[in-house]
Amino acid sequence: MAPRLTGKPASCSAARSGDAILHTHSGAAVTSAWDLRWRPVRTLEASGTTAATRGRSGDRSTTRTATLRWAPVANLQATADWSRSSDLRSSNTTQAVNGREIVSVHLLALLTRRLQVDAALGVAERGTPRENRQGSVTLTWAFGR
Secondary structure, three states: OOOOOOOOOEEEEEEEEEOOOOOOOOOOOEEEEEEEEEEEEOOEEEEEEEEEEEOOOOOEEEEEEEEEEEEEEOOEEEEEEEEEEEEEEOOOOOOOEEEEEEEEEEEEEEOOOOEEEEEEEEEEOOOOOOOEEEEEEEEEEOOOO
16 A cells, blocks of 8 residues: 655754854854645645755755655555755766756556556756666565465
């Protein structure tokens, strides 16, 4: 059975941590984050987060995510996710990659008491030379009772 969505109609939270929470000075590492969740109806939930980090060296990165989850009935759930990060990553064998964007869609359906289908499709770095697509479909058959 697919999980049911529960919780408040809307909520928002914020957090900040680091060496200098109130007074950011040079050399301090600070992370700030916002989380927003909205549930206009029992079967639909939207959420979004944004987080910003500044390391001791002054390097900054941000990550933003958005999720939409729809569960119209107990045995069907669809989820769409988006994420964008500005992190600068590099390694000895590749060039520096400035940021990353990922989009995915996921469907989970209980077709019968014993048969479940789980399908997912995602793309990272859409429209760039680093574009990567991935998809999967899994059928699960429950044996026994």
